[in-house]
Amino acid sequence: MKSAKLGMNSKLVHGGHHPDGSGAVTVPIYQTSTFQFKNAAHGASLFAGEEGGYIYTRLGNPTVHALEEAVAELEGGVGAIATASGMGAVSTVYMTLLDEGSHMVGTASVYGPSRVFVEKHLSRFGVEATFVDTTNVDNIRNAMRPHTKLVYVESPSNPAMQVTDIAAAAQVAHEHGCLLAVDNTFASPYLQQPLALGADIVLHSVTKFINGHADVVGGILVARDKEILGRLHDVMINLGSNMDPHQAYLVLRGLRTLGIRVERAQQGAEKIARWLEAHPKVASVRYIGLSSHPQHDLASRQMSGFGAMLAFELKGGLDAGRTLMDSVRLATLAVSLGGVETLIEHPASMTHAGMSREDREAAGFSDGLVRYSVGIEDADDLIADLDQALAEV
Ligand code: LCS
Numbered sequence: 001m002k003s004a005k006l007g008m009n010s011k012l013v014h015g016g017h018h019p020d021g022s023g024a025v026t027v028p029i030y031q032t033s034t035f036q037f038k039n040a041a042h043g044a045s046l047f048a049g050e051e052g053g054y055i056y057t058r059l060g061n062p063t064v065h066a067l068e069e070a071v072a073e074l075e076g077g078v079g080a081i082a083t084a085s086g087m088g089a090v091s092t093v094y095m096t097l098l099d100e101g102s103h104m105v106g107t108a109s110v111y112g113p114s115r116v117f118v119e120k121h122l123s124r125f126g127v128e129a130t131f132v133d134t135t136n137v138d139n140i141r142n143a144m145r146p147h148t149k150l151v152y153v154e155s156p157s158n159p160a161m162q163v164t165d166i167a168a169a170a171q172v173a174h175e176h177g178c179l180l181a182v183d184n185t186f187a188s189p190y191l192q193q194p195l196a197l198g199a200d201i202v203l204h205s206v207t208k209f210i211n212g213h214a215d216v217v218g219g220i221l222v223a224r225d226k227e228i229l230g231r232l233h234d235v236m237i238n239l240g241s242n243m244d245p246h247q248a249y250l251v252l253r254g255l256r257t258l259g260i261r262v263e264r265a266q267q268g269a270e271k272i273a274r275w276l277e278a279h280p281k282v283a284s285v286r287y288i289g290l291s292s293h294p295q296h297d298l299a300s301r302q303m304s305g306f307g308a309m310l311a312f313e314l315k316g317g318l319d320a321g322r323t324l325m326d327s328v329r330l331a332t333l334a335v336s337l338g339g340v341e342t343l344i345e346h347p348a349s350m351t352h353a354g355m356s357r358e359d360r361e362a363a364g365f366s367d368g369l370v371r372y373s374v375g376i377e378d379a380d381d382l383i384a385d386l387d388q389a390l391a392e393v
Contacts, residue, residue, distance in 0.1 A: 008074070008190060008259060009259040009260075011070075011073055011074055012070075012074070012190075012255060012256055012257075012258050012259050013256050015069065015070030015071075015073050015074065015255070016065075016066035016067060016068075016069040016070035016073075016252060017066065017070075018066075026249075026252075026253070027062075027063055027066040027249065027252055028062075028063065029063050029245050029246055029249045030057075030061055030062045030063045030245050031245050031246060032057065032061075032245075033056065033057050034055070034056050034057070035053065035054040035055055035056070037055075057242070057244075057245065058237055058240060058242045059237050059242075061242075061245050061248070062245075063245040063246075063248045063249050063252075064082050064242070064243050064244075064245055064248040066248070066252060067080075067082050067220070067243070067248040067251055067252050067255070068080035068081060068082050068220070070252065070255060071189065071204075071206075071210070071220050071222060071255070072222050074189035074190075074193075075184075075189050075193055075194075075195055075202050075222040076193050076195045076196050077195050077202065077222035077223050077224055077229075078223060078224065078225055078226050078229055079222070079223065079226070079229045080220050080221060080222045080223075080229075081220065081221045081223075081229070081232055081233050081236050082206075082218065082219070082220045082242070082243035082247075082248055082251075083218065083219040083220065083221065083236060083241045083242065083243055084217070084218065084219070084241045084242060084243055084244070084247075085205070085207070085217045085218060085219050085241070086111075086185065086203070086204065086205025086206070086207055086208075086217075086218070086219035087113055087114075087117070087205075087219065088219045088236070088239070088241030089203040089204065089205070089219035089220060089221045089241075090113075090114045090117065090183070090203060090219070091117055091239065091241065092221060092232055092235050092236045092239060092241060093150070093152070093181050093201060093203060093221065093232070094117065094118055094122060094127075094150075095235050095239060096231050096232050096234075096235040097149050097150045097178075097179060097181075098118075098122060098127045098149055098150060099127075099149065100125050100126045100127070101126045101127075101147060102127055102128070102147050102148070102149040102150075103127070103128040103129065103130070103145045103147050103148045103149065104118065104127070104128075104129045104130075104148065104149060104150040104151070104152055105129070105130050105131075105132060105140055105143045105144060105148060105150070105151050105152070106118070106129060106130070106131045106132075106134075106151075106152040106153070106154075107131065107132075107133075107134040107152065107153050107154045107155070107157050107162070107164060108131040108132055108133055108134070108359075108362055108363040108364070109133075109154070109157040109158070109159070109160035109162050109363035109364050109365065110131070110152070110154040110157060110158065110183065110363075111154065111158045111183070111185075111205075111351070112347075112351055112352040112353070112354045112355050113354065114152075114154065114183065115129075115131055115355065115359075116354045116355070128145075130143040131359075131363070133162070133362075133364065134153050134155075134162070134164040134169060135162045135163065135164055135294070135295055137164075137165055137168040137169055137172060140169055140172050140173075141172050144172065144176045144178075148176055148178050149178050149179070150173075150178055150179055150180075150181060151169055151172065151173040151178060151179070151180045151181070152180075152181050152183075153166065153169050153180065153181070153182050153183070153199075154182070154183040154185075154186075155182060155183075155184075155186075155187070155192075155194075155302075156186040156187065156288055156299070156307065156309065157186070157363075158185070158186060158309075158337075158351070158371075159311050159347045159351070159352070159365055159369060159371040160286070160311070160363060160364035160365045160369075161286040161287070161288060161293070161309065161310065161311050162295065162364055163288055163293075163295035163298050163299045163302070165298055165302070166180075166182055166192075166194050166197040166198065166199055166302060167197045167198050167302075169198075169199075170197065170198025170199055170200075171198065173200075174198070179200040179201065179228070180198065180199045180200050180201070181199065181200065181201040181202070181203060182194035182199040182201070182202050182203070183203055183204070183205075184202050184203065184204055185203075185204050185205045185208050185209070185338070186208075186209075186307060186309050186337075186338075187303055187307055188204070188208075188209035188210060188258060188262060188307075188338070189202075189204075189210075189258075190209070190258050190259055190262045190304075190305075191262065191303045191304050191305045191306075191307055192302060192303045192304070195222065195224050197302065199224070200223065200224045200225075200228055201221060201222070201223050201224070201228060201232070202221070202222045203219065203220065203221045203222070204219060204220050205218075205219055206218040206219055206220050206251050207219075207336060207338070208336065208337050208338030208339070209258060209261070209262060209308075209338035210251060210254065210255055210258060210338075211250065211251045211254035211255070212254045212257065212258065212261050212338060212339055212340060213250075213254050213339055213340060214336065214339040214340075214341060215250060216247050216250045216251055216254070217247075218243055218247050218248075218251055219241075219243075220243075221236075261340060261376055262305065262307070262308065263305070264376045265307075265308035265374045265375060265376050266289070266305050266306055266307050266308045266374075267379070268308070268374045268375075268376070268377070268378075268379035268382065269287060269289070269306070269307065269308045269309070269310055269374040270287070270289050270306065271379040271383070272310065272372070272374060272379060272382055272383060272386070273285050273287035273289065273290055273310050274290070275383050275386075276310075276312050276386070277290065277292070279390060281314055281315055281316065281320070281390050281393055282312050282313070282314060282315070282390075283312075283313040283314060283315045283368075284312065284313045285310065285311075285312045286310060286311045286312065287306065287309075287310040288303075288306045288307070289305075289306030289307075308338070308373065308374040308375075309337060309338075309371070309372075309373055309374070310371075310372050310374065311365070311369050311370065311371045311372065312369070312370055312372065313366065313368050313369055313370070314368055314370065314393060316368075316393055317366075317367070317368040318348070318367045318368050320368070320393045321346055321367075321368050321369075321370050322346070323392055323393050324344075324370060324389050324390065324392070324393050325344055325345075325346055325370070326392075327388070327389035327392040327393070328344055328385055328386070328389045329385055329388070329389070330342065330377065330381055330382060330384075330385035331343065331344040331372070331382065331385055331386075332344070333345065335350050335351050336373075337371070337373035338373060339373070339375060340375050340376045341375045341377070342372070342373060342374055342375040342377055342382055343372075343373045343375070344370065344371070344372050344373075345370075345371050346369075346370060346371075347360070347365060347369055347371055348360060348365075348366075348367040348368075348369070351371075352365075
């Protein structure tokens, strides 16, 4: 059946799965580093393997390819490149598009290392970056320079939960002759497809919603056209940040339930966000599904659901946040997000500790912000857990 006609959940279940003649219902794990060339002894000319097919797993592998095919289809791209981690995908984008002396404009509230990598490491090669509040597209336009090569947007952003108008950002990037890359990790392809909104590259930390079971670290890039995909692939294989076949197998398994996991978790997130909003010890709640969220209307147009991530400030600030995290029993205190289990964390001391306080505040979150990744547990149990923990604050 032609999968372009299938609905999202059917694509999730069947994407990348092709009969291999054995009758296997799942994609086999091709746990091999190298692939045999068919030489004359096997009835073929020497180096026939170079004319197509697989050569070496860093360059390509059937299990990894199955995942790439599935995610490329979900995102509406021409192809995908799976990477060892989400940062493998981020760094591949930067290393491909940013030449010596070039400049990029990025979302100020990106995942910390996506900013640290360019400001700390690529600056050594003369690359410049301006990170701005991309919720106002004029800030992107004003930050553009003649040598800007990349606009890099994370939407919704981690952890400030800010939403950027992807179509408007694409227009600004293209007017200046540069490309737009979007980190779609928080939404997942189930809720948002940036290529359809004009982006050139989409990337994910598949560690999060796409895999969804907190047992794999991985990343993926999807490109709008073959030329961009080829350039990204050339850099990735030379950086050596390829995904392993066993990783790819696990991610493919997780991907099949992305839809039902996201639907379930976002139902819980909405209920918890509303409950938190009414709690006397909570100063503010950032959940894009709440009408109080500044980009709620934009998110309603650009996404097909509001997702399972939320953040909140406690009236008691940093100390109250620490006490809360010490007191939760069902939610797990850990970095990462997007899994079946609810995780709670404190960005200023954990995921975004590499940024200065000044940069964190400019990125739209204070030291008292708590991030909450809603899993698929019963929402009432999570609320009861927060209730008893907030009583300690
Ligand atoms: N992009 C986003 C939006 C992320 O949240 C992360 C990781 C990455 C990229 C990098 O992916 P990784 O290399 O870890 O697979 N975010 C994390 C977080 O918020 N806590 O721990 C990791």
